[in-house]
Amino acid sequence: MHQVKLVRNIWSGIENLLLHKLRSFLTMLGIVFGVGSVVAMLAVGEGASKEALEQIRKLGSNNIIISSIKSVEEEATTTAHSHMSIYGLTYEDYTRVAESFSTIKQAVPVKLMRKESRLGERAMELRVVGTTPVWFDLVPRPIIAGRVLMPEDAKKQAPVAVLTEFGARKLLATEHTIGQSVRIGSDVFEVVGIVRSQGGVVQVGKSQGGQAENIQIPDQEVDAYIPIEVARKYFGDITTRMTTGGREQEKVELHQIIVEVDATEDVELTARGIEEMIKRFHKKVDYKVIEPLALLKQAEDTKRRFNIVLGSIAGISLLVGGIGIMNIMLASVTERTREIGIRRAIGAKRKQIIGQFLIETSVLSTMGGLIGIGFGVLVPFVITYFARMPTVITPQSILLPLFISAGVGIIFGLYPAMRAAKVDPIVALRHE
Amino acid sequence: MDNQSPSACEAEIVRLENAEKIYLMGKEQVRALAGVTISFERGGFWAIMGPSGSGKSTMMNVLGCLDRLTRGHYILEGRDVSTLDDDSLSELRLRHLGFIFQSFNLIPQLTVQRNIELPLYYLGWDAHASSERAQELACKVGLEGRLNHRPTELSGGQMQRVAIARALANDPQILFADEPTGNLDTATGEQILEVLVELNEQGKTIIMVTHELNVAAHAKHRLHMLDGLIERVDGDY
Numbered sequence: 113m114h115q116v117k118l119v120r121n122i123w124s125g126i127e128n129l130l131l132h133k134l135r136s137f138l139t140m141l142g143i144v145f146g147v148g149s150v151v152a153m154l155a156v157g158e159g160a161s162k163e164a165l166e167q168i169r170k171l172g173s174n175n176i177i178i179s180s181i182k183s184v185e186e187e188a189t190t191t192a193h194s195h196m197s198i199y200g201l202t203y204e205d206y207t208r209v210a211e212s213f214s215t216i217k218q219a220v221p222v223k224l225m226r227k228e229s230r231l232g233e234r235a236m237e238l239r240v241v242g243t244t245p246v247w248f249d250l251v252p253r254p255i256i257a258g259r260v261l262m263p264e265d266a267k268k269q270a271p272v273a274v275l276t277e278f279g280a281r282k283l284l285a286t287e288h289t290i291g292q293s294v295r296i297g298s299d300v301f302e303v304v305g306i307v308r309s310q311g312g313v314v315q316v317g318k319s320q321g322g323q324a325e326n327i328q329i330p331d332q333e334v335d336a337y338i339p340i341e342v343a344r345k346y347f348g349d350i351t352t353r354m355t356t357g358g359r360e361q362e363k364v365e366l367h368q369i370i371v372e373v374d375a376t377e378d379v380e381l382t383a384r385g386i387e388e389m390i391k392r393f394h395k396k397v398d399y400k401v402i403e404p405l406a407l408l409k410q411a412e413d414t415k416r417r418f419n420i421v422l423g424s425i426a427g428i429s430l431l432v433g434g435i436g437i438m439n440i441m442l443a444s445v446t447e448r449t450r451e452i453g454i455r456r457a458i459g460a461k462r463k464q465i466i467g468q469f470l471i472e473t474s475v476l477s478t479m480g481g482l483i484g485i486g487f488g489v490l491v492p493f494v495i496t497y498f499a500r501m502p503t504v505i506t507p508q509s510i511l512l513p514l515f516i517s518a519g520v521g522i523i524f525g526l527y528p529a530m531r532a533a534k535v536d537p538i539v540a541l542r543h544e
Numbered sequence: 545m546d547n548q549s550p551s552a553c554e555a556e557i558v559r560l561e562n563a564e565k566i567y568l569m570g571k572e573q574v575r576a577l578a579g580v581t582i583s584f585e586r587g588g589f590w591a592i593m594g595p596s597g598s599g600k601s602t603m604m605n606v607l608g609c610l611d612r613l614t615r616g617h618y619i620l621e622g623r624d625v626s627t628l629d630d631d632s633l634s635e636l637r638l639r640h641l642g643f644i645f646q647s648f649n650l651i652p653q654l655t656v657q658r659n660i661e662l663p664l665y666y667l668g669w670d671a672h673a674s675s676e677r678a679q680e681l682a683c684k685v686g687l688e689g690r691l692n693h694r695p696t697e698l699s700g701g702q703m704q705r706v707a708i709a710r711a712l713a714n715d716p717q718i719l720f721a722d723e724p725t726g727n728l729d730t731a732t733g734e735q736i737l738e739v740l741v742e743l744n745e746q747g748k749t750i751i752m753v754t755h756e757l758n759v760a761a762h763a764k765h766r767l768h769m770l771d772g773l774i775e776r777v778d779g780d781y
Contacts, residue, residue, distance in 0.1 A: 120671070131653050454649045457610060458663050458710075459638025461631050538610050541649060 125471040136476060139440040142433025143480030143520065144487065147513040150426035151488020154509035156495060157422050159502035161415035168411060171404035174217075174376055175250060176383045178209070178369040178390070179400050182362075196350075199398035200364040201390075208393070209369055209386055215378040220246040222368035223343050225351060227297040229336065231283040238336045240296055242343025248307075250370050257287040258305030265304075266339045271346070273301040274337040278309035282334060296336060299346050309335070379405050430516060433480070434524035441473050441528035445535075452532050453540025462533040469532050473525025474518055481517025485510055557718060557749050558607060559583040563616035565602050565772075576602035578772035579616065584751065586717075589744040591760035592753045594769035601722070603769065604753045608641055608720045609633045621717065638666055642711030646723035648703040650695040656682070656706050657691040663713040681709040685739060701732035708739060719743065721752040725759050737762045 129136040171177065180200025203221070210219040223242035228235065241247070248260040256277055265272050273294055275283070283294070293300045353360045371386070373379050380403065387401045445452070452465055489510070492503035565577040576599045584590060584607075592600045605611035606618060609625065612633075618626045625636060637643075642663075650659045660678040661669075669677070682691055685705040695703055704724060711719055721740065725733030741762055744750050752763060760766050765779035 116670070117668070120665075128653065450649070451651050454651055455662070455666075456634070457608075457637065457643050457649075458666065459634050459636075459641075459714075460666050461634045463631075464666065538605055541645060 121467065121471050122475060125468070125475045128472055129476060135440065139437055140476055140480035140483065142436035143430065143477045143517050144433075144484040146426065146430035146433040146520075147481045147484025147517050148487035148491065149429050150423070150513040150516070151485055151505070151509055152491040152495070153422040153426050154419065154512075155488070155492035155503040155505045156501060157415070157418050158504040158506060158509065159492070159496075161411060161418065162504050163502055165408065165411050165415070168404050168408045171407075172250065172372065173405045173408060174373050174379060175404055176371040176373060176379060176386060177402045177404065178205075178371070178386060179402065180364050180367050181398055181400050196361040196363060198363040199396065201366040201369055201399055202393075203365050205390055205393065205399075206366055206369050208389060209371060212389060213382055213385060215373050215375070215382045217372045217374045218246050218249065219369060219371045220244050220250055221340055221366050222247070222370060223340055223365075224367040225343070225347055227336075227347075229283070229297075230295040231289065231292070231303075234283045236282055236334065238296060238334050240343065240347075241335050241337045242340040242347075243337055244340055247337065247370075250372055254308045256306045256308055258290040258303070260305055260307065261337060261339055266341050269342055269345060270339065271299060271301045271342055272304045272338065274305040274307060275303060276309035276335045277306055278334055294336070296338070297347060301336070301338060307337075376405065379403055426513075430520055434477070434520040437473055437477055437521065438524040438528060441469065441525055442531065444472075445469065445528050445532040448532075449535055449540045452535045453537045456535065456537035457541060465533040465535075466526075466529040469529035470522060470525045473528070474521035477521030477524075478514070478518045481514050484517065485513060488513070555585040555587075556583050557586040557588075557621065559617075559619045560603075560606070561617040561619070563603075563606065563618060564614050565599075565606060565611070566614045575772045577606065577613070577616075580772070580774055582767070582774060582777075584749070586749055587744070587747055589741070589750045589762075589764040590752065590767055591763035591765070592751065592767045592769060593755060593757075593760050594775070595755070597771075598769040599772040600753050600755075600769050602772075604720060604722060604751065607718075607751060608643060609636045638663065639714060640717045642714065642716035642719045644704065644707045644711050644719070644721045644724050646726035648695070648700075648707045648727070650703055650706055650710075652695055654694075655691065656687065656693050656695070656698070659695065659706055660691075660709045660713055662710060667714060677713060678709070681712055684712070685709045699732075700728045701735060704728065704732075704736050705739070708736070708743075712743070716748075718749045718751060721750060723754055724752065725754070725756070733759065 178201060182197065182199055206219065206221040210216065220243055225240040225242070226237055227240050229238040243261070244266065245261045245263055258274070260274050261272070264270070273296065275289075275294070283289075287306070289303050290305065292303055294303050295301075349365050350361055350363045353362070371382070373382050383401050383403045383406075390399055390401075391397075455465060455468075489505060492505060495501050496503050560580050560582050563577050563580045564575065567574040567576055578599070580599075580603065592603055594600045602611065606613055609620070609628075610633075613626050616626065617624050620636065620640070625633070628636070643649075651662070654662070657675065657678045660681055661674040664674040664677060679691065682688060685708050687702065687705050687709065690698065690702065690706075695706065698706065719740075724740070725736055728736060737759065740750055740752070744764075750763075752759075754760050763779065765777060767777050768775040
């Protein structure tokens with residue numbers, strides 16, 4: 113009974129608004145654009161952060177990544193006489209880290225190099241990752257052909273390589289390449305497997321000449337994974353780079369150590385512990401401990417702030433829309449003074465008049481909201497298409513503006529409705 | 545009037561006792577009603593007459609529960625309503641009173657049917673019952689086939705018939721008519737008055753404000769007002 117009446121009230125509100133189609137439409141526009149911009153902004157904000165978050169998530173929330181960095185002091189002390197800079201994590205660091213913490217499930221050392229490679233007729237620079245089979249546990253990806261590294265490879269010091277799909281394709285490697293030889297640097301390796309390289313444009317941190325500056329997650333890298341023992345034996349720890357001033361040499365034993373912790377709760381403490389331990393053995397700060405979990409939290413925090421800023425801007429446009437509605441409703445109340453008087457004379461109570469006008473404004477703003485959502489959903493597609501920016505529309509980013517627009521109708525409709533209810537029926541009936 | 549018999553008391557529908565209404569017009573106080581005492585009996589047909597400023601409109605607004613007295617008492621159906629709040633007065637109008645006006649006061653965006661249904665809407669009737677009632681009332685005032693018209697498509701006489709139908713929708717105890725023929729030509733006005741007379745014959749109490757003698761002639765009693773007081777009452781009182 114009550115619901116039937118509400119539906120009737122809403123319907124008569126719609127009828128009243130349809131009497132002045134153009135006016136109602138123009139009144140709605142403010143809300144349309146307000147809600148549209150809220151939806152669009154939330155979609156853009158969500159899209160921008162989503163990829164970064166996914167990248168970090170891919171690193172694993174239970175992982176800790178320790179990277180070698182060239183310390184500031186090191187760079188300063190490099191003189192003309194000494195071209196060799198020695199820094200970064202050592203094999204000993206790896207052993208110590210891997211063996212000292214009970215919370216660590218597994219750890220993997222990573223050695224990175226860039227080497228000119230050749231497969232048959234095709235040549236290109238590959239990023240060579242010297243690592244252990246554990247790598248494929250911590251950075252899991254599907255095997256397309258062959259196999260990944262095995263513990264036996266290390267034991268036998270076998271010159272085997274696993275390629276990523278992305279790199280393999282450039283070298284025209286297919287399943288048939290398995291068992292063939294790939295030349296890396298000046299050595300020959302047997303291709304034993306191809307793994308999928310996962311898509312993703314954004315990369316957290318960039319690699320520069322094999323130096324790990326930040327987190328590296330070799331997504332679209334053209335990687336060749338080889339046993340770390342083989343890498344050490346074949347390529348050594350010294351990389352030489354030709355520069356304009358001559359040549360620069362670096363000695364880095366390990367570029368990264370990736371650690372997987374058993375429980376998420378232990379990540380932070382373990383990271384602290386690792387940092388403390390490495391600090392004791394390093395004179396300089398030539399390492400960096402990164403917790404993807406902390407980064408994730410940080411990124412989520414940034415995202416929340418971003419959303420608040422976007423939200424306030426959009427909120428202002430909704431406010432403007434609401435004021436527009438209030439303005440028109442006030443005019444409408446004046447215009448319909450006589451109607452209000454008639455209704456009051458017949459026996460309508462003040463709150464029923466308030467209800468009538470509130471329903472009209474709410475219908476107006478909610479319809480504006482719905483149209484705005486339509487626009488707001490379209491705009492991100494356009495942005496994605498032209499600006500190549502990722503956008504994500506979540507159910508919340510649609511429902512929230514809808515509720516807000518209905519709320520705007522009620523808040524900004526309240527004052528005009530109360531004005532309407534205060535109309536004196538005697539005066540109103542005489543109103544021309 | 546001072547020593548009413550019990551039967552007269554039963555027949556009484558509304559009564560004003562020392563009713564005073566004072567308006568503030570700028571800084572000047574205007575006594576629109578200057579202490580009126582009068583009783584209206586059930587089933588009567590009154591015409592309240594008088595020049596402008598005599599207080600006839602104020603009297604009607606007070607009787608119609610649209611306005612409140614400054615002093616004195618208004619007894620409606622044996623109940624003192626002079627101190628009721630706005631909501632209660634609205635409720636009284638909704639359940640017991642009906643109004644027709646000089647300028648018809650129909651809601652232009654609503655059809656004839658929806659105008660007639662308006663009181664029923666506030667009474668909470670469902671759509672089906674309201675629709676039946678509206679059709680029945682339209683027949684009664686001679687508006688068959690006009691239910692889906694808008695007021696603007698009707699003649700003055702037809703509009704006043706719609707207003708009468710609307711005023712009757714809640715089956716009121718008293719029907720108030722404020723210059724019901726003021727905006728109509730004489731012939732049409734006569735027809736409207738015929739409708740009112742007929743309603744009165746069917747037992748409806750009618751209180752009408754008019755300044756035209758020939759209109760007032762249709763009423764059973766004429767109440768002449770001057771300067772906020774009842775000057776005289778004539779007719780078969």
